[in-house]
Amino acid sequence: MKDATLKQIADQLGVSITTVSKALKDYPDVSPKTKKKIVDLANKLNYTPNSFAVNLRTKQSKTVGLIVPTVDYNFFSKVFEGVLAEAEKRKYLVIILRSNEKLDIEKKQIELLLNKRVDGILMSLSNETGDFDHIKNIITNKTPLVLFDKIAKLVNCSKVAINDKKAAYDAVTYLIKKGHKKIAHFRGSFMPQNSIDRFLGYKKALEDNNIIYDSSLVYICDNNTDFEDGYENAQKAVAEHPDLDAIFAITDLVAIGIIKYLNDIKIKMPEQIAVFGFCNSFMSEIITPKLTTIDQPGYEIGKKAASILFDEIELKKTDNPIQFQSIELATSIIERGSA
Amino acid sequence: MKDATLKQIADQLGVSITTVSKALKDYPDVSPKTKKKIVDLANKLNYTPNSFAVNLRTKQSKTVGLIVPTVDYNFFSKVFEGVLAEAEKRKYLVIILRSNEKLDIEKKQIELLLNKRVDGILMSLSNETGDFDHIKNIITNKTPLVLFDKIAKLVNCSKVAINDKKAAYDAVTYLIKKGHKKIAHFRGSFMPQNSIDRFLGYKKALEDNNIIYDSSLVYICDNNTDFEDGYENAQKAVAEHPDLDAIFAITDLVAIGIIKYLNDIKIKMPEQIAVFGFCNSFMSEIITPKLTTIDQPGYEIGKKAASILFDEIELKKTDNPIQFQSIELATSIIERGSA
Known part of the structure; x- marks a missing residue:
């Protein structure tokens, strides 16, 4: 018919x-x-x-794209809830794509969304994203863009993130104040800005407290959304540094892997080794001991990023100039049993 | 420009x-x-x-809608991963909406997706959805529809789900075989089919093993994606039934709430009270004791539902008749420490 x-x-x-x-x-x-x-x-x-026909005329699809590097049971689920909450309020639809931390997939997805003529794009970069031509292409295309969490400082657009360096600095300073001296850092891979910044915050806290930085205490968890990575590196760290007294992990999931290993070998937390996470995910409350962590406001990040994007889409219609915003949301330390 | x-x-x-x-x-x-x-x-x-113009001609948007009742860190994240994996393979975009377990929101979202002329709709019903006219409207509109997980038996379309009654029956039979006699059931609300079916499976397993059904052992967790609900009902159940020796929970999250409470009051699991979950979520492995649960294949449910939907969309183009499928994916018991 x-x-x-x-x-x-x-x-x-x-x-x-x-x-x-x-x-x-x-x-x-x-x-x-x-x-x-x-x-x-x-x-x-x-x-x-016929809404597609309507779109030809109004040039608006009331649809935006959201590209996340991964779908986890954790931070991005919270971001996603924030984006949806704002989209529901402002009556936008959200097409969600995941880049799987791959640059080539990210590039294709941007092309797809631009071809689809979405009104705007929200995205968090993949771990592989080191050049930004495909991101700049969104801006050349005059499509509003807001980067969140894993952002690129070199791209000229609105951004919503936390101050990763400061949050990491606070975490490590907390561990030092509790008397820990041999503090390992389980970091992420080398590319994403948040992995770099958390590492720099760790290093600076050591330096400011006259603890000599020791690169052998830094372990790389490439897949920081997988607790196995934390588990395996904890095994190595404990073997290589018998006097280790604390670990600051890049994510709660890595921290949970560490806790699982330390529980398995009956090391007491925080008495023998303190563990500090990053995210304040749901899991941090249910593990034993409960995880001391940085509260990273995923819901607020998603909501704010979406809100700025929708504002820019509305502004674009009026031909008013858009002033890009760089929003830094506050983090805090959640004290629990592990540190 | x-x-x-x-x-x-x-x-x-x-x-x-x-x-x-x-x-x-x-x-x-x-x-x-x-x-x-x-x-x-x-x-x-x-x-x-101009993809919207292309759509006018080909009548295809290569976009489908996915309505989930809730965004959790759990089952629906897995479903979502499965849907995305299949969509990536078949080059479809996915607009995701959540009904927040509300019938009126679900109705509006269906209207929105139909107006948007998506090629098809995947959905899991809200807990409030007791009449199905708005769902049938999708079919009248000739838009392919696949229901998954929380399905309506009365709607004539393809469906992907597990056999909730059988899975619950297996779980409770397992508890009975382990020697438990006073088994509580923490069920979901009265509307969704999966909540009803899990309850019926519980009841049948008792009957088949000559244990008299006692309605005072059934507790209602309306918000079964919230562990607080499990926590509070565990408090009640333990107070009301001092001889309680097992609890079968409708979801892992409810089970985790129960475990948290039993840990707080130092009740040993499974020696004093056994706890059995439903989902096999990530959390079930990290809680202490680890949770014995039903493996509910969320990823496979999402992937299969999407695959059927894309097939039906392709078939529709050829004017070939569509034969609806009712797929029942197998579940299994994952034995861990709590039961």
């Missing part, structure tokens, strides 16, 4: 297409009687307003 | 619009030299093929 069109409805009722269109939009200048006839027939024929 | 159009490109190069269109689609009947000129200019002008 072909879909019913305005013309079909107009023809069957002997009225003009304009009248049908006005009636279906509930304009006041169509009589209630005619309106009812038109609406009834439209319902009978299963008429659906 | 106005977007570049095929006409602009044609005018600037003195070729026909058809030639431009063919060149950009890489048709063989345009000479490589002309093709290169056209592609170069299109790139220079930032030409984007």
Whole structure:
């Protein structure tokens, strides 16, 4: 069956297409009687307003793209909830894509979203993303873009993130104040800015407290959304540094892997080794001991990033200039049992 | 800046619009030299093929809608990963919406997706969804629909789910075989089919093993994606039934709430009270004791539901009749420490 069109409805009722269109939009200048006839027939024929055609005219799809590097049970789920909450409020639809931490997939997804003519794009970069031409392409295309969490300082657009360096600095300073001296850092891979910044915060806290930085205490968890990586590196760290007294992990998931290993070999936390996470995920409360961690406001990050994006989309329509914002959301230490 | 159009490109190069269109689609009947000129200019002008216009012609948006009742850190994240994996493979985009377990939101979201002319809809029903006219509307609209997890037996479309009754029956039979006699069930609310079916499986297992069903042992966790609900009901159950020796929970999250409470009051699991979950979420492995649970294959459910939907969308194009499928994915018991 072909879909019913305005013309079909107009023809069957002997009225003009304009009248049908006005009636279906509930304009006041169509009589209630005619309106009812038109609406009834439209319902009978299963008429659906053609939103793609509407888009051609208004140039708005009321749809935005969200590219996340990974779908986890953790930080990105919270971001996602924040984005959806704001999208529901502002009546936007969200197409979600995940780059799987791959640059080539990220590039393809941007192309796909631009071809789809979404009104705007929200994204957190993959761990592989070291050049930004494909990101700049979004801006050249005049499509509003907001980066969040894993951002690129070199791209000129609005950004929402936390101060990763400061948060890491606070975490490590906390461990030092508790008397820990041999503090390992389980970092992420070398590319993403947040992995670099958390490492720099760790290093600076050591330096400011006259603890000599020892690169052999830094372990790389490439897959920092996998607790196995924390588990395996904890095994190595404990073997290589018998006097280790604390570990600052790049994510809660890595920290949970560490806790699992230390529990397995009956090392007491925090007495023998303190463990400090990053995220304040749901899991940090249910593990034993409960995880001391940095509260990273994922929901707020998602909500704020979406809110800025929708504002920029609205502003673009009015041809008013857009002033990019760089929002830094506050983090805090959540004290629990592990540190 | 106005977007570049095929006409602009044609005018600037003195070729026909058809030639431009063919060149950009890489048709063989345009000479490589002309093709290169056209592609170069299109790139220079930032030409984007107008996918909404393409949609008007092909009647395909290569976009589907996914409505989930809730975004959790658990089952729906897994479903979501499965849907995305299949969508990536088949080159579909996924608009995701959450109904927040509300019927009125679910209705609006269906309308929104139909107006958007998505090619198909995947959905898991809200806990409030007791009549199905809005769901049937999708079918009347000739939009392919696949229901998963929280399905409606009365709607005539493809469905992917597990056998909730059998899985619950297996879980409770397992507890009985381990010698438990006073087994509570922490069930979900009254509406969704999976909540009803898990309850029926619990009841049948008792009956088949000559244990008299006692309704005072059934507790309702309305918000079964919240561990607080499990925690609070565990408090009640332990106070009301001092001889309680096992609890079968509707979800892992509820089970985790129970474990938290039993840990708090130093009740040994499984020696004093055994706890059995449902989902096999990531958390079930990190809690102490580790949770014995039903493995509910969320990833496979999402992947299968998406795969069927894309098949139906393709079939619809060919005007071939669509045979609805009802897929029941197998579940299994994952034995761990809590039961």
